[in-house]
Amino acid sequence: MADQTFRLPDLGEGLTEAQLVAWRVEEGGRVDVNTPLCEVETAKAVVVIPSPWAGTIHKLHARPGASVAVGEPLVTITAAEATQAEATPGTLVGYGPGAPESGIRRKARTAPAVTESSGDVRAAPFVRQLAKDMGVDLTQLTGSGPGGRITRADVEAAAASPAAASSLAAASSPTTAAPSTDGERRISVVGIRKAIARQMVRSVSTIPQFTEFAVFDATNLMAAREEGKASGRSMTPLPYFIAAVVKAVRAYPLMNSSWDESRDEIIVKQPVNVGIAVNTSQGLLVPVLRGADQLELTAIAEKSAKLIEGARAGTLLPGEMSGGTITVTNVGASGPVETGTPIINPPECCVVAFGAIKPRPMVVQGQVVARSGAWISISVDHRIVDGALATEFLTALVSELESISA
Template identity: 40%
Template structure:
C-alpha cells in the first residue's frame, strides 16, 4: 500500500501559478493513468491536468476558484486501492524515473514533480526532463489525514470550461438547464438564452464599508483572476516602457467589400480579417521592422525570418490573442481557415498555450465590436499593432460627386524607438492601397 502525491506540474511559458477551475474527480474515485483530474486556468488558457498515477483518490488539495502555485500538492492517489500505474511499478519499493509522454491540445504537457510515500521510507522522482537518480530518504512522520474535498454533483453534459464559467458568473445551476447539443450537451447559447439580457452582474465579496475618496459605500470587491492580472500587467508594461505614436487613415473599401461578396471559400465568404491580414503581411514584407522587436536592453532591433500574426479575440474570459505562426507563408484561403479555427478554440477555452503566445505583429479588429476607431495598446514586446474599424457606408467624394461608399478606418500604433513616422505611414498606406485596389488578389495565389 502506498499513497502517491501529485503536485501541480510545470505549466510552461514561465507560468508559476494557476487557478483551480473545477475538480473532475472526488475522494474515493478510481482513476487510471493519464485521466484528467482537474481543470486549471493559467494566464494563457484553461487546461486539463492528467494524473500520472492509477488508483483511488485519497485526497484533493485546494478548493475550486483557489490559486495554486506550481509544485503545490494537487491530489493524492492510493495505488493499492486500484490498478497501480506503470510509472510507479508493481511493488511498493519502486518509483517512476522516466518522463511521461507529453500531451498536446488543451491537456497539460508534462507532469512536473511527483512524490511517492511508502511505509517506512520515501522516494522522490522528477518527471520532467531527463531521468533522475532516486535516493532513499529517512522515514517520514505518519501521513496526515486526507484533506476533505467537495463532493462532486451530477450535471448535464458540459464540455467547455467557458460555458461553466459563464453559468457561474450569471448565477445559473447547470443541472437545471436542458442542453441543446448532442447527447444533451449544454452549450454557451443554452446559458445565454437562460439568462435575462438585463440581468445584473454577479457581485463578489460584498463590503459595507465606505470609500474614503468618494464617500460612497463599497458595494463589492471582485478580485482579478490570474488571466486578468496578467493582461493588466502586460498592458501596464506596454504603456510604461513603449513611447508609442499613432497614425490613421480612412480608406474606401467599396471594391474590397464587393470582391468579398463574390468570393466563396467553401460554403462561406472569406472574412474581411483574412483580406486585411493578407494585405498587412504583404506590407510587412516591405517594412519588416514593424514586425520586429527591441532587444531587452533596448540597444538593438531584431528582425525575424517570418511573421507570427496575432489577432485579438473577445472571449468570455476577456481579450486573448491567438497566433497564426509563419502567416506570411499562407494563402488567403489558409489564413481564413486558421482564423476560424483559432477563434473557435479561444472562445471555447480550448486553445493550447502555444497557440496564444509568440506573436510578432497583432491585428485588432475592433470593428467587430461595432466601433469605428481606436488607438490600441501595443502587445508587448511587439513594436506595432494595426487597428481595424467598422466597414460602414458613408458619404464620399468620387470624381467631384458625393456618393455612398464603404469606408473603414485603420490605425497603426507603433513604437517610436524602432522607426519614425515615415516608416509607419508607409506601411499603413501600403495596407490602405491594397484595400482600395484588391482585385489582383486571388484566393489561392501564393503569398507576396
C-alpha cells in the same frame, strides 16, 4: 557429414528443465528418425524423446540423473547424409533461458534521451506545457494556487514580467468576490484578467507608442467578398485585413520586430505571426496565426476562424497563444466603432486596428459618392519606428486593401 546438435525442447507448456533418466542409445550408435534416444522426467511427466534425425550418435551431452535446462544440448548426431535435416529449424517451443522461438523480433529500442527530474514543482501538466512554450522556468516561481501550486495565471504573469514573477505569490488575493458595506463590489483579479492587466501595464509603461489613422476605400474588398460568397466561399473581412497587413509588413519588415531592452538591439522577426485579438467570455485572448506570410487567403481564413473558435471555446493549446510578431484587432466587428487607439501587445512593435466597414461619403474623381469604407489605426513602438516610416507602412496597407481584386 554434418554434426547437428539437438537441444532439449520444452516438453510440456512452460517447463524450464528436465532430468535425464536414461539413454537408450550409445555414442557411435546409429539412429533413424524417431529412434528413441532417451527418457527424461519433467515436472509433469516421464517421456521418451525420439531422434529428430537419422545418423550416428556423435556425443551425448548429459549423464543420467543430470538436470538439463530447456535449450541446452542433449545429443549431437552426425547426419547420415546431408539431408533435409539441415533445413530443420531448431527448437521452436523452447521457453527456457534465451531460447528464441521465431526469427521475428521487435526493433531494439533506440538510445535514451534523459531529462532530470525538475524537483518537486507542483503544477498541472497543462501549466508545465504553457511554461515550456512561454519560456518560463517553473523552479523560479512560487505558486499562488492551493498548496503552493503554480497556476496558469502565474505562468502567464511571469511571462509578461519576468522580474515580477517571484513576487507574484505574495501579491495573490482571495479568489472570491467580497461584498463591501457601502455598495461597492470588489472583484478579485485572477487568471486571464490578471494576465491582461499585467500585459497592458507592461505595454504602456515600457513602450513609447504613438497612433496614426487612415480611412480606406473598401469597395473592392466588399466586391471580392460578394464574389466569394456567390461561389460558396463566405469570408469575413478579417482574412483580407490579415493578408493586407502581411503584404505591407513584407514591404516594411521593421514593423515586424521587437525591442530588446537588455542589449539595445532591435530584433527583426522572420516569420510573420499575426496575433488576432479575440473577445471571449473570459476576456481578451490573442491566438496567433503562425507563418501567415506563407499562407494563401483561403488558408488564412480557415486557420484564423479555427483559432477564434478555439479561443472562445477555451480549447486552444498554450502554443497557439504565444509567439506573435504583430497583432490585428477588428474593433469595428461588433459595434458601430469607427476607430480607436490600440495598445501594443508586447514585445511586438505594432498593432493594427480596423473599424467598421460601412457606406460613407467619399470623394471619387472630384465627386462625393457613397462608398464602403473603414478606419485603420496603427499604434507603433517609437523606439523602433518613426512617424514617417509608420506613415509609409499605413499608406502601403491602405493601398493593399484598396487594390484587392476578386
